[in-house]
Amino acid sequence: GESVGLHLPTLSVQEGDNSIINCAYSNSASDYFIWYKQESGKGPQFIIDIRSNMDKRQGQRVTVLLNKTVKHLSLQIAATQPGDSAVYFCAETPGNTPLVFGKGTRLSVIA
């Protein structure tokens, strides 16, 4: 598949370690945030979302943290696996407007 984002920031993590992917968003009016995972040659896949009235939300092996004061979002992946290797995008929206996607971070898992 085509390689997405050849010059993206890259995070390299040992298999089994925890990963933290960060995202700074731009619009202080944004009230809904989503993390997507994009594997090579595939479309983005929804991982987890969070509303602005929350500061933490947990899923299966993933946790999203939201700090509205500094407009920062993070995605934590526990016990990172080779299948987690992908490009991760955060997206934001201030209400009923289209999602705005960040540039993405490439996660590379070292076996």
Add this chain to the structure above:
Amino acid sequence: DSGVTQTPKHLITATGQRVTLRCSPRSGDLSVYWYQQSLDQGLQFLIQYYNGEERAKGNILERFSAQQFPDLHSELNLSSLELGDSALYFCASSVAGGGESDTQYFGPGTRLTVL
């Protein structure tokens, strides 16, 4: 598999030509979104249709147009193609009109190469 289908998977054409990309949303979804993804770029929102009507417009060039049909499938038309239009084009669909908790599900994309 997200349930969103896109055809064709690959498309190679020449500058100045016109192409049509097709998208079928997930069953029951009323909104269709189109995005462009170039190398080194994130996903750029182009346009959204909701139940047949244009709902939101992003950075879509005048040479590009889209429509959503009564059966809710959508087509993105790209004309007078330029080399810079080479990209991945994704379609996404959602149940409602967008916004909070209206999760967008993405198709596998169409890779357009303009020579």
